[in-house]
Amino acid sequence: MGAIRLGKIFGIEVRLHFSWVIIFFLVGYTLSFFYFPEQYEGLPQSTYITMGLITTFFFFASILFHEMSHSLVARRNGIPIRFITLFVFGGVSSIAKEPDSPNVELKMAAAGPAASLFLGVFFGAVGVAAALAGAGAPITGVAAYLAFINVLLAAFNLVPGFPLDGGRLLRALIWKLTGSIQRATKIAADFGRGVAVLLIAGGLFLVLTNYLVNGLWFIFIGWFLDQAARGSYQQVVVSQALSRVLVRDLMTPDPVTMPDDLTLRRAVDEYFLAHKHSGFPVTRNEEPVGVISLSDIRHVPQGEWDSVRVSQVMEPLGHGAVVEADNHVTDLLTRLHDRETDRLLVVDRNHHIAGIVTNDDIARYLRVQVALR
Ligand SMILES: [Zn+2]
Incomplete structure (x- = not known):
């Protein structure tokens, strides 16, 4: 950004x-x-x-x-x-x-x-x-x-306030002593927020004593540090909550798939109308080759639906568009972010489709985890 x-x-x-x-x-x-x-x-x-x-x-x-x-x-x-x-x-x-x-x-x-x-x-x-x-x-x-x-x-x-370098040193030391990165981050981030409060208070004092520009700098840096300290703690909590979770724990298993040699007419009648999903993974010999959604079909005039096949209008799977079911969810997050997409196909070890996973699945999982905490 x-x-x-x-x-x-x-x-x-x-x-x-x-x-x-x-x-x-x-x-x-x-x-x-x-x-x-x-x-x-x-x-x-x-x-x-x-x-x-x-x-x-x-x-x-x-x-x-x-x-x-x-x-x-x-x-x-x-x-x-x-x-x-x-x-x-x-x-x-x-x-x-x-x-x-x-x-x-x-x-x-x-x-x-x-x-x-x-x-x-x-x-x-x-x-x-x-x-x-x-x-x-x-x-x-x-x-x-x-x-x-x-x-x-x-x-x-x-200065020992996370996420400043001094705060990271502090976190590493507490982490070494307690063995818990989460507790270490909590303490170091609290220090960070403490430092932020001191900076803001110092800035206000400077503003009141006619050092306007320096004072505003202090306030600005303090505010920034406070935001960063909060954000980095939440990030650690989230990645801790997700660190032991596998993609298969979150995915929607066994999605309805469509063979790629199907005509569009049959795709509409037997899949889109019958299952009410807005998109389907497309397979050839059981292996995923693409994804088709209603908008891909809308471009084709109805008169051609009996001759055009799914493979001709689907969106082919690009590099990195599938994720393995045994991967960690943290890999999944990186993949979703890098590809700027909100859903990925999940495959098993034999490269057969095992499920589908979306941003919503991750959000739902986290909500449940946080609620149970
Ligand atoms: Zn640094």
Whole structure:
């Protein structure tokens, strides 16, 4: 939603959320017209703008570096990364599943702040070297700011509120101690919401004491963290509830199937009118080959119904359109999401149709589970 694709780095797709475009301008504007002119007086405005643009660019690159290091550590530990979205004050790596063990989570979470800390030291060293070489304020100023912002980024991300990196470290430790990812997530997310409340309260205080812009930033980040903390806890509860469930537990078994050599006339009379379903899986020699719905038939004039066959108008099964009955439901969710569809055919080991599963089946199962809790 609302993201621009930037390209791939190390095979990981990088996306830019629209909020980042706004942040980009805000940061660049604040640096060029307020921060640099106040810190380094007496330079021409064009120099401040150049400093602002360069700093903003490297600030952006620093966040990407931070996020990339999470992703690369995750991938090295066998957790596939689908893409990275950069937004607001950081980024989010879209990982296909939660880490399997607290140790993996520990490594993944530590990678980001470590990367930012490294950049902070790096830009600090560049600044010192530039100053020693006699470089002027434009260069040392940019380096000093980048050193400062990266250390700040590391520090902010180490705050122990889930889903910030510090919260992930906390979760990994509690998970290690208690053996329960759900309890660990609950505690770490509660910390996250606590931090969010502190940020919002601090922001209100700043607004009341005439630091309007800084105050609004605090409130905004606090609100964002609160949303993220709630969302990630619910996500863990849901994936825990589904983690032991197989596709066959949710599917509607033995759907009525239609052979692909049937004429449309017989398809309408013997299937659509007789069974009242709006769509049927189509088979050839017992194997699924497609899906047919009333809208596929509507395009064909009635006069041709005796000569046109189901195989000619059905929607053929594309790659990944079937799921095995013994797969985990989490695989099913990924598949439904990737294909942007709301139903999939389920097959058994011999590739015969075993059932059909829809988003509604999953929602119904979850409602029952939650109600019984
Ligand atoms: Zn991070």
